[in-house]
Amino acid sequence: MKLLLDTHIILWALDDNPKLSDYARDLIMEAKNDIYFSAASVWETTIKYMAKPDKIHISGSRLSDLCRRMGYQMLPITDSHVKALETLTYHNQVQAYNDPFDRIMIAQAKADGLKFVTHDSKIPFYEENCVIVV
Template structure:
């Protein structure tokens, strides 16, 4: 199975947060490939620039991703074109993650139930 972590799931993983449940941890351990999107780095850079107190810098996140054995998924033109097929009510980074999961295809790991039903599998890591 090939997984794409959303930003929150990534943060739970690297911080060993208990909200990443046993099923989520097992899913990550058993996966063939676990990816972090460049969209998550962009989201963290935005949060950091706006003074979010808990935000990692993009370079810190990249370091943690590499140290955790995650691969970086760049944003491709096909991902951007898929955005036109998605509803506009999701935050921009979430829309990019959905577009990447749909076009690649990947299973998206996210606790956000609002991301379900858009053409890709979404797994809640809290279980």
């Protein structure tokens, strides 16, 4: 299975944080799975690190380096990913969740046939088969 990790899942995996569920850990450690990280995660981490380096202790470039060392593959943002943003569906009763980083990563997963692995409680409002909540 091809897995695209949400930013917080990456950070928890790199830190061996106990917030990372056993299920998420098993998915990441499964040798048959290909693990991807998005350019959006690097961008998000860079923005947050620059704004509050005391809260986020890793820069975007360091995140990218560590992901590559772990064997994760970089997923750049392409025009097909941006176009896929327009196809995302969510429950009618709920206003669209507008976190731009999560939205582009869900679109990337949908466009490229990956599973987006997240712990974000708002993501399940999307009616997309590409999301795995851990």
